[in-house]
Amino acid sequence: MHTRILSYCGRLGKRTPQDGCGHALFSPPCKYHIQIWYTVTKYLDPVIEQGDKSMSRMRLLNESNGQSFEGFCLVKSASVKTNIKGTEYLDLILADSEGDCAAKLWDYNKELHGVYDANDVVKVRGSINIWKDTEQLKIDKIRRTTPEDDVDMAKLLPCAPFDPEWLYDELYSLAESFADVDLKRLVQYIMRENKEKLLFYPAAVKLHHATRGGWLHHTWTLTKLAKSIIDIYPALDGDLIYTGAILHDIGKIKELETGELGIASGYTARGMLVGHISIGISDVSATCELLGIPEDTAMLVEHMLLAHHGQAEFGSPKLPMFPEAEVLAEIDLLDSKMYEMFDALSGVSVGAFSERQWALDNRQIYCHGHGHLKKGESK
Numbered sequence: 138m139h140t141r142i143l144s145y146c147g148r149l150g151k152r153t154p155q156d157g158c159g160h161a162l163f164s165p166p167c168k169y170h171i172q173i174w175y176t177v178t179k180y181l182d183p184v185i186e187q188g189d190k191s192m193s194r195m196r197l198l199n200e201s202n203g204q205s206f207e208g209f210c211l212v213k214s215a216s217v218k219t220n221i222k223g224t225e226y227l228d229l230i231l232a233d234s235e236g237d238c239a240a241k242l243w244d245y246n247k248e249l250h251g252v253y254d255a256n257d258v259v260k261v262r263g264s265i266n267i268w269k270d271t272e273q274l275k276i277d278k279i280r281r282t283t284p285e286d287d288v289d290m291a292k293l294l295p296c297a298p299f300d301p302e303w304l305y306d307e308l309y310s311l312a313e314s315f316a317d318v319d320l321k322r323l324v325q326y327i328m329r330e331n332k333e334k335l336l337f338y339p340a341a342v343k344l345h346h347a348t349r350g351g352w353l354h355h356t357w358t359l360t361k362l363a364k365s366i367i368d369i370y371p372a373l374d375g376d377l378i379y380t381g382a383i384l385h386d387i388g389k390i391k392e393l394e395t396g397e398l399g400i401a402s403g404y405t406a407r408g409m410l411v412g413h414i415s416i417g418i419s420d421v422s423a424t425c426e427l428l429g430i431p432e433d434t435a436m437l438v439e440h441m442l443l444a445h446h447g448q449a450e451f452g453s454p455k456l457p458m459f460p461e462a463e464v465l466a467e468i469d470l471l472d473s474k475m476y477e478m479f480d481a482l483s484g485v486s487v488g489a490f491s492e493r494q495w496a497l498d499n500r501q502i503y504c505h506g507h508g509h510l511k512k513g514e515s516k
Contacts, residue, residue: 477494
């Protein structure tokens, strides 16, 4: 993995930015390299091969005999590649509600095996192999499912833990309570215009809240965190913080390539070229103009979106420059880290550590067993 960090830096024309740590190519990874990897995967991960993040183990594998597997799963990504001998193979990321895993179908023949795309539901059979200390599936047979298979989709799709309609109504009702009429009109208009997608969209391709309904779940959580902070600091403009919380990731519904199953398979061309922050700013600005929102109010909301990543190295075009923007950046970071930590602890026994988490500065997360941190109860 360390060599992949440096090889990516090489694509940028540098061994590391300004040779910042001074380490040689194969030296042990340091905090500087890990930070590079975190930044690269979080904001530029369309160019990184999927499937190398530590994930919870698939239900399909947990129910197998340890050497072979057979069952239903979701195709998260699929591409045809060529090995060094010139033979084509099918490279897949397969997933179910509990995790995902890289899979390979060697000696691939389109006519014999079929063509597969992201979000296809398939039945697979094969063996479980270990490659570079990581499980990888070798597929022997694969086919699309039929109605006769009667697949339980709840076992295949990772979903937010709350009903999306309820989450949407909670956020819409919160906006209804705003004292600031302009912010209320802005938030409710954007929510109404995008309701169909908001009900199933994830918040990411990978990393935090990359589940069906993940956008709403993450957004709702931020409003709950915001309420606690607003109660402590009454000088804060609560309506402005709630507006930023609800709209901060609105650009993701145009950034992420997502089908009705609610699983993001990648990025749209606009997402790759522009990114969700800029997309969100553009849409909010256009809506403010359409609704006649005062320019100074629109400017504050735009800054909230521009600064919600908090730091330049995390992809933030601007640093937070007033208290409400700072609160939004902090709670966004907090929720993403809590999600990653609880996800890492899923299935970890009490007294044990998770695998290293690249999104958490390469840390191993400890399951102490207190409260709800018990095996199988970390979410």
